[in-house]
Structures are given as C-alpha cells and as structure tokens.
Amino acid sequence: MTSSPPVLEVKGLRTEFHMGRSRLCAVNDVSFSIGRGEVMGLVGESGSGKSVTGYSIMGLVDPPGHIVDGTIRLHGKDLRGLPERQMNAIRGDRVSIIFQDPMTALHPTLRIGQQMIDAIRAHRSVSRSEAWRRSRDMLGRVGIPSPGERLSAYPHQLSGGMRQRVCIAIALLNDPDLIIADEPTTGLDVTIQAQILAEMQALVAARGTALIWVTHDLAVVANIADSVAVMYAGSIVERGPTDVVLRRPSSPYTVGLLNSVPSRNQGASRLSQIPGTYTPAVSEEAVGCRFAPRCPRADDACTVFPALTAAATGAPGHEVRCHHPYAAREGRLSHV
C-alpha cells in the first residue's frame, strides 16, 4: 500500500496454546503490514485472537502459548527467534504496547514517576533527573495537568482516564516506531474516549509512529484507522482501507458485524445480530471456514478453509477470506 518499506510486516503468523493434549490455535495465518505513520485497526470479538496477535508481536506470549509459524519483521528484521535479551531491547523502545486496563497494568505500589523513569532507563543511559524531566514533559504532552506532581502520585490516586494517559505517555517515552494499543479506551467513558482518541491520533501523526489499534469498536476504527483488519476465530477474514471495508464490506462476517452496530437512523427496529454463538477456542482439528456455522451464505464449499483473495471492490489491498463474498454493491449495510 505504501511506497516506503513497511515498519512492521507480519506473515503467516500462527500462535497456539498447548493445553495438555489439545492444541488451541488462537492466531492462524495472520498477515499484514503497516507503514510509517499509518494507523491500522485490528477488529474482532473477544477471543478472536486480536490481543494475542499483539502479544505475539511483542514476544509476550507466555507458555502454554507458542508462536509456531510465521515471521514478524520490524524494519525487515525478524523478531521471531530473537534472543530474549535483544527482544527486551526492542520492547518498550522500538515497539511499545498500551494495555486495555491501566489499573492492573501500572504497578499499584510504585510511584508513576518511578514506573516512567524505569521505562526510559531500561533503554537509555540517562541520569535519573533527566529521565524525570522527560517523563514530566511527556505527561504534559498527553494532557495531564500539573505533570510534575503526578509523577510522585500512586496509580490509585489518579482517575481511570488519567491512568490510561499515563500508559499512553509511557508508550511514547522512547519515541517508538510502532505502538500496539490493545483496546486502550474500552474501560473509559465516551467523552474521555473521544479525547484520548484524538490526542493519540495527533501524537502518532506528529512523530510518524505506526499504530495498531486493537478494538471491538467499529466506530473507533472509522474515526482513527487508515486501514482495518477484521479477525474472526484467529484469522483475518477481511482487510483493506478503512472506508472501503466499512462502506463496501465483502465478508459475510464484516457485514454481520456492521449490521449489529446500533445507529441513530435505525429507529425502534430490533438490533440485528449474527445468528449462532461464537466459539473462540479453535482446536487443531477444525477444518473449513470458521464462520460457516453462523454464515447465511455457507454451503458445501465452506468445508475448505478459504484463502485471502482480492475482493470484488477492486480497491487496492482490499482482501477477503471467503468462498462466497458479497459483490461490490450487495454487501452494503441494510440500515445505513
């Protein structure tokens, strides 16, 4: 999509969890790339593997989880199989992550300043006072009033929105090339959510940082992302430029997802819902399209796992993993 070499290029990523004898495949054949200054939305239900994708990139998948296949290239260098020491040097420096719940992510009994200074001094040999100064400036930049005082506060003394801003500030501290934001605004009320979204967008745009925004909220994606990848049961079922995917969705799952977004124009009619129940854990033996049991268009062909192919819209980079994708027009949202 972009002419410059991608910051991050993930190819054929497969992450499994080995539970006793059974192997659960949380991420299956996930590929995408993201360039400098780009924002990618990674969308899916809980358990669709979007967070595990993020952790896989960071090398933070703990046993019983293992990355079993694929490459994760940061500026062309494969992070998979990198010794823990070198990976540690990249984590928090070139790639940083913002967790969903800032209350449990920040250490409850360490001062904010200490946690920020640690993040700097793990990667830069600067004095404590210099690290303290940088931390204060960064808190100011993410919109925290009187940042100098906040540095000596404990997490429980800050509001949820403030704590999440602290986490965003920590993610930005070392001026990373890529930030993975794992549903960072989920626990916050909508006004704070909108503020943080806007600030985040401005901050990454100013620095040319690539951003992966993991979320289940399509409205957020529409606001912030240049491109979007929709995940279902561990695989990307559709991806492409945000406006194309959201306006002319091709995968039946994306259509179902978009139809179940409440909208103002919908009036009193009952909110549409994808039929069936979601089964997040995909065992090793499962074959065929994972969405087939709930899909209105499924037939015998769907017993074979589909590959990602170019969508009918013909938009650059718009791909869909489906045997029976919607054509360019018919997939439009029924309610919009």
Added chain:
Amino acid sequence: MGWFIARRLGQFLLLLFVMSLVVFVALFALGNPVLNFINPSSPPDVVRQAIHNLGLDQPAYIQYFRFLSGIAHGDLGNSYTSGRPALRLILERLPATLELSLGAMLIATLVGIPLGLGAGYRPNSLVGRFVEGFSLLSVSLPTFWIGLMLIIVFAIETGIFPAGGRGPTTDLLGMKVSFTSLEGLRHLFLPALNLSLFPMALAMRLTRASVEESLRMNFVRYARAKGLPPRRILSVYVLKNVLPSLVTVMGMVLGGLLAFSVITESIFAWPGTGKLVIDAIQISDRPVIIAYLLFTVFIFSTINLLVDIVCAVLDPRISLRGAAS
C-alpha cells in the same frame, strides 16, 4: 497515625487485662504452689507461715486484685524461689532471647527470601527443586532433633562451633549482648541456625508462592513490555508486591520465636527467657509465669503494631486510620 496508635494501645490494655484474668484463673486451679518448694516435712505452722507470707491464704479475688494493683505500679510480683521481682528476671534474660530470635530471623530472611524469589521465578530450576525439598524437610523435621544433629556434627565431631551456652557479653545501650565479639557470634550461630529453619522454610514457601502469583499479574507483563531487565522486574516490581504479606507473616513468626524459643534454648543451654519460664513452670513459680505470659502479650501487640506500620509504608493504598480494627 496518632489516633491509630492510641486505639492500638487501648486494644493492648484490654488484651492484657483479659490475659491476666485467664492466666490467673488457670494457675489458681493448679493448686497451692507452696508445696512444690517447701520441705514437705516442715512443721505445719512453718508451712502456714510461708503460705501467709506469700498471701496465698487469701480468697482468689483478693489475690487477683492485689495482683492487678501491683501491675498498676509496675510490680508483677516477686519470684517465689529467688525472691527477686519477676519482671526484672525476664528483662535480664531478654537480651539473650532477643539476640537469638533476631539472629534467627536474619538468617531466615536473608536465605529464605532470595531462594524463594528464585524458586518462584523458575519453579523447575535447581533452586526451585531445592526449595521444594528443603522447605518440606525443615517444616516436617522436629526442631529438637535438628538441634541435636547440629550439635553432634558441628560441635562434637568437628568442633567448629561450641556445643552450647552464650559467649562473652558486652554492654550495648544497657543490654548485655554477645554478638559484638567473634566468640559471641560463634556461640550464637548454631542455636540461631536451628531456630531459623522453620521461619526460613516458611519465608521460602511464602515468597515462592507469592512470586508465582505476582508473575501472572498484568503489571509484570507490562513491566516486561517496557523492556525492563528480568532482574529489575523481580527485585522491584515483584518483590514490592510480595513484601506486605511476607512482613505480616514473618512478624507473627518473630513473635513466636521471641515468646516460645523454649526448645532451642534448652538444647543449646541458651540463658534466655524460654529457659526461665520452663524452670518457673516446673516449680509453679506463679509470678514469673504470669509476668512472662503478660510479657508475650506485649511482644505480640508491639510486633503487630510495627507490622501494620511497615505494611502501610510498603503499600500506600493501606490507610492506618481504617486498619486499627
């Protein structure tokens, strides 16, 4: 903070009163102690005179009130055998016990916590397996047996350490202490090591369990995501989370060591309070027993107070105002 300490003091006094009542009633039920230390063949009027001198011919409630008013004046009664004030006897022996217990705690924490950290961080490593085996062994083997083994191996067979007794003492802030000289330390080491085994095993197991739990916490994953070196994560992020519960338990254990290090003190002929109270119990030296038990109440209350203060310092989310009850 002041209010908190005041409330604690109130609780302490109440506890002391209840304890004195319980102890007094229990000891009274044991019968007349005079017959234990007076010549049974003495003429009846001599026995009667001895009973009268000790005030034991009075009804129980009068004895108790005399005892209470004595406490109010800081007088816990005189020992029946030596005739000296019971509290003074205890305080004279206290430095030896204090030295022994603190020495044991020092060994227990210095060895137990780092090993527990290592075992929690890598449960399947050599350290992890050692901690598993060692802690199980030292919790299940009786203290007196280990004490005897230590004496046999290190004192009798090899002669590296003395078999018992306390080394030369010097005066430190009015207390007679022995850890200031090398000879004193040599005497202190074996009994302290013996006494330290149980708290050491406890510290190991507790640290290991809390570390394993902490490592699964989100803030540890976040610390890793920041790229912090494992050593820093373990020694700051994990340890800071583990310490409050560790301090609480080790505080209780220290109280136990100070009050009930009887066995170790007997085996190593350590002239501490444990030995004093065992002797007192054997001859029903009532004032000494009562004074000692009240003294243990004081020790436990003080340690609990200190533990609460330390925990509040370690964890800023704990407020002392609400923690008093």
